[in-house]
Amino acid sequence: MKNILTIMSKEFTRFFTDKRMVIATILPAVIIYFVYSFMGTMMTGRFTADEDHTPWVYSVNTPSFFTQFNINTVLIEANEIDTVKERILKGEVDLLVIFPENFDALVDAYDVRLTPDKPAPNIEMFFNSTAANSNMAFYTVTAMLDAYEATLSNKFDINRGIENPDLASIEEVSANIIAMMMPMLLMIFLYSGCMGLALESITGEKERGTLATLLVSPLKRRELAVGKILSIAVLAFLSGSLTAIATILSLPNLMGGIETNIYSVVDYILLAIIILTVLLLMVSLLSIISAFARTIKEAGQATMPLMVLIMLVGVSGMIGGGTQAETIYFIVPLYSSVKSMSGIFALDYSPINIALSAISTTIYAGICGYVLTKMFDSEKIMFSR
Amino acid sequence: MKVILKTENLCKTFKLSAKQQKLQNTKKKTITAVDNLTFEAYEGEIYGLLGPNGAGKTTTLRILATLIKADSGEAIVDGASVTKEPDIVRSKIGFLTSELKLEDFFTPNYLYDFFAKIHHIDPEVSKVRKKELFEKFGIDEFAEVKVANLSTGMKQKASLVISIVHNPNIIIFDEPTNGLDVLTARVVTDFLADLRNQGKTIIVSTHIFSLVERLCDRAGIIIDGKMIANDTLENLTAEKPLEDVFFDLYAATVGEAEKIGGTL
Known part of the structure; x- marks a missing residue:
């Protein structure tokens, strides 16, 4: 445990004392906020006529x-x-x-x-x-x-005297729109957040020969794998959260009439749990690919199929309702997390399904972590040229 | 004298890819890097593994450091088995080779502390030892400079010091003076002699005869993964200089003495 913390502390020092890395993490959030807000203003201006203009x-x-x-x-x-x-x-x-x-x-x-x-x-x-x-x-x-x-030729009228016939409240309408967009965006933000970090932390160290230095220390391979995965997941959680917050804040600007202040603390906690577990899975999957690759360039290419998979799974969240779906979906890796996010954002979820998704995803991440441990122990993978 | 490190019939083969087979003009699918290697190192001595490039020296040392696994055979390092207790073996040795690098982003000072923590060294003890070692190697002058900005010699010094943060009793050194200028090489060899005087055991691999003659108490000559001679330096060089001994053995083993110039 102590060794895991030592590894994590080194990874954090590496990240937080490197201005470029910190800026590269914060920048997407800032850019997304301003671009979305700007896009929203532009679109509104583009399609809205002057209110006091008489044709x-x-x-x-x-x-x-x-x-x-x-x-x-x-x-x-x-x-x-x-x-x-x-x-x-x-x-x-x-x-x-x-x-x-x-x-x-x-x-x-x-x-x-x-x-x-x-x-x-x-x-x-x-x-x-x-x-x-x-x-x-x-x-x-x-x-x-x-x-x-x-x-x-008046025969009948529709909705005479009714000002707003839409029975859905503004909260529900907003929740539905957010539930359609956010899971996909979040999956992409989270993935891009951890991709760079995993590649740098594992393939980068392998390529530069610094991983071998760790491998001859008395560290257990398991400690090294867990330390790496956890620290990358925490850092990606920070960057992913920043980007997600920026997106949510800019949504009212992007699409007028959306209310984003509709979620309770419990909703956010559940969301954080789902995000953390899916991050652990993403990071451990990426770590396996990174450990296989000999160079960062090779790793970058090898992670493309995973990126496509994650985007497709993210898009699938736009189809279908919240978590009131078949329970079996909530043990499908990655997909269960997207379904859970959709459910939480749509304010329409079953806590059991959310728990199932979090637990199954953590188990899958654990299995991947075990595979990574074995890979650190394999001279063919670690020292292949 | 107490045996502190022992290998028994160590064997290691590597698979050859189709491309490598073509390059080496062979149909063999594997190449034997270490062939039934058996030797012992005693406490408080410097043991040298001498051999040409590709003889299997580095492979042997990497097996001892548990970076790679032997196909068969066993090595016991200070009572711990490299096959069964690799974690314990790693805590007992200091291993240094040019393929182990320090992270460019950090300073020698940070990396020393990091590895001291990994070895669970008491912070106070570590602090005193760091000061001592940094002063000895002149690292204190560049302790806060990122590794990326250090010269090769500085990096080697930092690597050396960091490989022994835990004050190991056994130090395994692959080609200790490779790529170093004469000054730094001298600092390193003096330090190895110093460590021996403190009762440490040092295993070095090299192809430099003079280094073995000057430094080693005993040496093993490896050719094509096999141990051809293994004795004290006194006995090895009783009749002729080490270089001549080696070339005679090489000619007798490989049988093509004229190739020697090309292989060494």
Whole structure:
């Protein structure tokens, strides 16, 4: 035990006294926060029209009801259509609406029940989807015309007088969105956090011949394996947590209307347990690959399939619900952790399944740790050239 | 005199890859590095393993240090078996070879303390010993400089000191003066003699005759993994210088004396 702590203390000293390593760990979190927030602001700005902007609509053959809408309507003649289309592209006009001649009379005369084969009177509308105001004008006017059409032949209404028919609370909606995104992001953040550390700490030391120096000391191979795995897992937990916190903090900026302050301390503790166990598994898997590899470059290539696997498993978390799934899923390595994270984020989980996932993942990590111990003892693996 | 280190019929073969077979123009799938090697080292002596490159010296020492396992045979180091109690063996020896490196990122001072902890040395005892050894080798001048920034000689000195943090009774040294300038080499050989005077046992491997003649009490000559001669230096060099003894033995063993120049 004492030796494990000595190894861990050395690994921590190596990490925390190396400014580059510390910065490389903190930087992703900072970048993610700012990039996500920036992306959110940009996207909102890009797709939201000015709130106080009244659409400029040019219309041909304008019927009288249309001029009563709360929009700036400019009446034009049919020969001006091409010019107006160009002005829409330039952003000077938001929308062009072309009514058929005698629109009101045509509408009055039309009855779908009497002449089902005859098409209804048609209104043509032209807009520019890349300009927020034009886009907005198109949808506003479409909605106004739909509403007008509905008043002409009102048979029934939907949700009259109900302000918010969505029964799900803002918390539930937010939890669902977070549960879809976060498990995959977390798996990727955690993996990238421990990949560099594992490669450096095991293949790096092997490549530079410093691991051999440890192997001739009276350290037990088991102590060396456990010390390495634990210290990498703790450091990756720190970096992964930082990145996860940055992501959660930036989510409201990225996607407006999301409430992130919806989790209890218990939720966070369970999440931390799941993260720690899956980290132990990831680190021990990476350590095995790192111990096999002769150079860091080789190890980097050898870890690619594991990265793909982890990303795919992460994406699978977006499909399917929380932890109210079959218990058997909660003993599948990696997948069980993603399911547990989804469940915790969705506020819809069974504690037994979470416990099962944590325990089974720890057992798998233990098995990998045992394999690593054996590998440290194998001269073929440790001293192969 | 008490036998403190003993090997009995140590054997070690390595597999040859297809590429290596081609390079060496052989169809043999394995190469024998150590072939039934038996020798003893007594307490308080310097024992030298002398042989050309590829004779199996380093392999033997790596088996003794428990870095690799023998295919058959046994070695007992101060009562502990290298096959059954490798952890105990490692705590009893100081092993130094050029393939064991110190981490570039740390300073000699930090690494000394780290390995002292791994060996469970009392911090006070370790502090006194560190001061003594650092002064002796002049490491105190660069104790706080990262290993990456040290010269080869400085690194070798730091490695030497760190390999004996636990004041072992048996020191195994693979090619102790390889790659060192004459000054540092002298410091190292003087230190080995010093350790012997303190009653320590030292096993060195080398291909340098003068080093064996100057330093060793007894020596074993290894050729192609086999122990060809094993005696006190007095007996070995009773009739002619060690170099001549070696070449005669080599010619008799390999049978192609003209190749000697190329192998040594």
